[in-house]
Amino acid sequence: MAAVLAISNPVAIPAAAQEEAPLPTRSQAYLRDAIALAGIIGSAHGVRFVCHGDGDQYWRQHMMDLLAIEAPQRGSLRDSMVGAFNNNFTQVRNQHRRCTDQVLKEEVAYAAEGRDLANKMAASFFPRPR
Numbered sequence: 001m002a003a004v005l006a007i008s009n010p011v012a013i014p015a016a017a018q019e020e021a022p023l024p025t026r027s028q029a030y031l032r033d034a035i036a037l038a039g040i041i042g043s044a045h046g047v048r049f050v051c052h053g054d055g056d057q058y059w060r061q062h063m064m065d066l067l068a069i070e071a072p073q074r075g076s077l078r079d080s081m082v083g084a085f086n087n088n089f090t091q092v093r094n095q096h097r098r099c100t101d102q103v104l105k106e107e108v109a110y111a112a113e114g115r116d117l118a119n120k121m122a123a124s125f126f127p128r129p130r
Helices: 028-052 058-070 076-095 101-125
Strands: none
Touching (some): 028 058
């Protein structure tokens, strides 16, 4: 059973972290980007929540996948990522009380921003041979 954060519709954190091999060392800039990406996903989830209701888990599932890759074990990175997701989700949800065309455009913008940041992270962590 997953422990649930206090914010409505949060990212669940597994009650017991699985024993896995440690991730390779990542730079502080990379870790900042991972936290920023979690926040962007939280913003996009906030839009989906406003426009499609709490049953739409599209962006939340992306966050769960990101956590499984970037922060599979409990710790400060995972806590920071979950915090960024939940903070941005709450901010967007509180900012937009109803779904409009402009709100839907924000989701597209968040998706593009997240894609660009994820590509930047991948390029820095997995550079292509020249």
